[in-house]
Amino acid sequence: MTTISQDPKGYYSVLGIAPGADLAAIKMAYRSRVKAVHPDRNRSPQATEEFQRLVEAYRVLRDVVHRAEYDATGVHPLIEDGDDYPSTPFACSCCGAITAQPRYVIFHQVKSYLLWARRRRLEGIFCRDCADRTATRASTVTWLMGWWSPPGLVLAPLALVRNLSGGTKPADQNARLLIRQARAFLALDEFDLARALADQAASFARLSVHKRQVDDLVRDIPSTPGRRLRGRWAPWSGGAFLAQLAPLVALPVVIGMFALIVTRPWDKPVTTSAGISVRAAEIGAIRHVAIPDLKLRQAAAPGAPVLALLDRFTTVQVVDSDGGEWSKVRAPSGVEGWVQTRSLYAGSGSLFKQEWCADNRGAPPQSGELLVRRATGEHRLLIHNDGRQDAVVKLKTATGNTVVAYFVPATYTIGVAGIPDGAYRIEFATGANYSRSCGTFVTDMRAGLLPFTLTYKQVSAARAQSISTIPEINLVAPPGDPRAPQPLDLDRFAADD
Incomplete structure (x- = not known):
């Protein structure tokens, strides 16, 4: 100022x-x-x-009015609501220009810090242009940084709506401000501005002393014709209103799109109480296998040669149809063959598999439990899981066949034995709510591959007695560690289950 x-x-x-x-x-x-x-x-x-x-x-x-008087005149009022007034009009606290229509406005800004949110009040005596810039700045910061905590989800929308409506304008302070500004212009013989300010002060006057002062002002101002002062403080006037309104209008659209992506209603089966009827699948439609070990045949006949066995929930695409009982499909491997139409359900199998796995989880595995064993031996291994989620660790051959698999709870270190000779890739998956039926985690599942192989060789009895160390692996590595796990496709992790 x-x-x-x-x-x-x-x-x-x-x-x-x-x-x-x-x-x-x-x-x-x-x-x-x-x-x-x-x-x-x-x-x-x-x-x-x-x-x-x-x-x-x-x-x-x-006090915003007393402070403005002190900054503008070098003196402070002798009477709290008083009839003394400065001879110099107030200026905008941002640009320092004298404004004919000042307002004391409070704009609200919210910044979130994960678990808590900080509220800040941007307040002052503004001209309309500076008020618009301040409102836009406060709303922009709130849009970008206000949502990312539980309190911010409540505080950010309230701040945005208040800023959009023009900010908070306390009635008593604005009544005093406009009354004293009107007196200042009256002392300068600016009668038309003084009268317009008195009219604006009347809309804020709530206390009897302010109403009396407005009446005294109107009586003291000569009734001479002059220019009318156009009101500039309507919330919807100016580009700042549209700049703040645009994100609010876009928010429901973004929420709706996010809800569709999460719920994926096109993948959900339709529930009906009517009888089941088999209809011919349309060419190009996406279906999934509804039964285990579905036979993919070379021709549309029960005795035709079998090309492959399709697991339950395998997603296929219909490429041809005989119009009823049989449909020709393309499997994920690219092989095409004929299956019975009644064995196919609508939609991709990923969502249905997730629901089925959740409903058929079975008993939770124990720490260090052996989930899979397809060979045995005499070697041992220490597995460290310093993460916050449970893990399943698989030792696989170079061709991708699982030899052994172990369950390692979060923050646990386990020792395992019975590993046969060989060179193994180490794959693991983390998550919550392990499903024994599917061999996967139902919640937050992620898979990784350690960037090295583990090799066990047969040694003599004398050599075995001299070996005192046990190989160790860590599922969590510090940032930048060359032995840090690499991301792995979930289907590849569960390929041989």
Whole structure:
């Protein structure tokens, strides 16, 4: 704000802050200083005088109208609601220009920090242009940083709606501000501006003293014809309103698209109480296998040669149909053959498999439980799972066949034995709610591959007695560690289950 006197009475220096500091800085400085200068703690002979000086400075600077008068004129009012008034009009606290239609406005800004949110008030005496810029800045920060905590989900929308409506304009402070601005223009013989400001003050006047002062102003202003002052404070006028409204309009669209992606209604089966009828599958339709070990045949006949066995929930595409009982499909491997139409259900099998696995989880596995064993031997291994989720570790051959698989709970280290000779790739998956029926985690499943192989060789009995160390693997590695796991496709992890 442009002032004629930076700090004539030393109010800012008493608080230890620079002229033009905002209300938050003024309050913080007062709380810090009042403890030091209070007579109960300060034994100086001037303690009482210093304390009274501090209280006087705070009383003036904490009030937005009194502070504006002090900054503009170098004096503070003698009467709290009073009839004394400055001869200099107030200026915008941002650009410093004298404005014919000032407003005291509070804009709201929210920043989230995962578990908590910080609210900030951007307040001051603004002209309309500076108010628009401040509102847009506060709303933009809130849009970008206000949502990412539980309190922010509530506080951010409230702040955005308040800013969109033009901010918070306290009635009593704005009534006092406009009354004193009208008096300042009246003293400068700007009668048309003074009358317009008096009319605007009337819309904010709630207290009887303010209503009386407005009536006195209207009576004192000569009724001479002059230009009318066009109101500029309608919330919807100006580009700032549209800039803040656009994200609010787009938000329901974004939420709707996100809900569709999550729920995937096109993959859900239709529930009906009517009898089941087999209809010919349309060419190009996506289906999934509804029974285990479905036979993919070379021709549309029960005795035709079998090309492959399709697992339950395998997703296939219909490429031809005989119009009823049989459909020709293309398997994920690219092999095409004929299956019975009644063995195919609509949609991709991924969602249905997830639901079926969740419903058929079985008993939770125990720590170190052997889930799969297709060979045995005499070698041992230590497995460290320092992560926050359970894990299943598989030792696979170079051709992708699982030899052994173990369950390792979160934060556990287990020792396993019975590993046969050979060179093994180490694949693992993490998640929650392990399903024995599917050999996968139902919730938050991710898979990884350790970037090295584990080799076990047969040694003599004397050599075996001299070996005291046991190989170890870590499922979680520090950032930048060359032995850190590599991402692995979930289907590849469960390929041989």
